[in-house]
Amino acid sequence: MSREDFIKVLNILKREFPRWDAPVVSLMAKRDKRTPYQILISTIISLRTKDQVTAEVSERLFRLADNPYDMLKIPEEKIAEAIYPAGFYRNKAKVIKEISGKIVKDFGGKVPDSIDELLKLKGVGRKTANLVVALGYGKPAICVDTHVHRISNRLGFVKTKTAEETEMALRKKVPREYWNEINDLFVAFGQTICKPVSPKCSECPVSSYCEKVGVKKHR
DNA sequence: AAAACGGGGGC
DNA sequence: GCCCCAGTTTT
Incomplete structure (x- = not known):
């Protein structure tokens, strides 16, 4: 072609x-209002998980914490509880905690806006990194x-x-x-x-x- | 290159 | 019961 x-x-x-008004809309309709951090976290939750589940548990988690500083204050078990029943929910809770710490420690609390830096975060691959750059920062x-x-x-x-x-x-x-x-x-x-x-x-x-x-x- | 991670829903 | 789902990491 x-x-x-x-x-x-x-x-x-x-x-x-x-x-596009499939189930994904509940997640995507709000994406323009989301911060890069929220987009990053939602995207991590979304892996091997249905869109609707991702949307629901993301909202639940963001009511507890919607930025890396607040996320670090929450015990890992609470994060796991909030994002259940997303696939790999226990592992994701650990990852969310880890990368929140790294964002605060190494990136001054701001989610990186470049692919190379995003890839330094554990649990972030090319798909996630590109989505954060595109949706979080509006860059190509x-x-x-x-x-x-x-x-x-x-x-x-x-x-x-x-x-x-x-x-x-x-x-x-x-x-x-x-x-x-x-x-x-x-x-x-x-x-x-x-x-x-x-x-x-x-x-x-x-x-x-x-x-x-x-x-x-x-x- | 292939397996592992790991839960729910559809058929 | 078996297969699939906005993937990433490890072997």
Whole structure:
């Protein structure tokens, strides 16, 4: 797939999903009002966890503490309790405590705004770091989750093995002005139509552009 | 490159 | 029962 077609696909999806109102909305609707710290914590909670659960337990946790200083005052068990039943909730409670300490100690209480510094925080990988940069600080960043990785390859726009390779490829091939839209659009698209298995190609608005790489059963 | 982390919901 | 979910770390 050419760059021109990829941009066309983005624009079509933007029309199809003008306002994404799946369960994720409870988390995402408030994201513009969130601080970078809240975005970071929510994103950590979200790993391998349903959006709705992430949204609920994030709100519960932020009522106890919405900044690293307050978070350090709460016992780890209380954090775990607040974010239950998110997956890995005990481990995440430990991570939240740890990175809050590091943010206060090494970054003056402010969440870093660069990928390199964010990656120094335990439990923060490229996906999380890019999301904080994009949503927390409004800077261009390409956030590659499973949806972005799968769909970019399925379209035939990139041919990559890992999420990091996808990120680097997209960085080269997509103009910056589109970077922050890709994740949102592909998540919405990926959860409803371009699913991991048995995607609904007959209902897909960009089917004619798609090379359907690796798609076996398509409806 | 693959396993481990680890709980709930859908089918 | 089995598979999946806005991933990251460890082996």
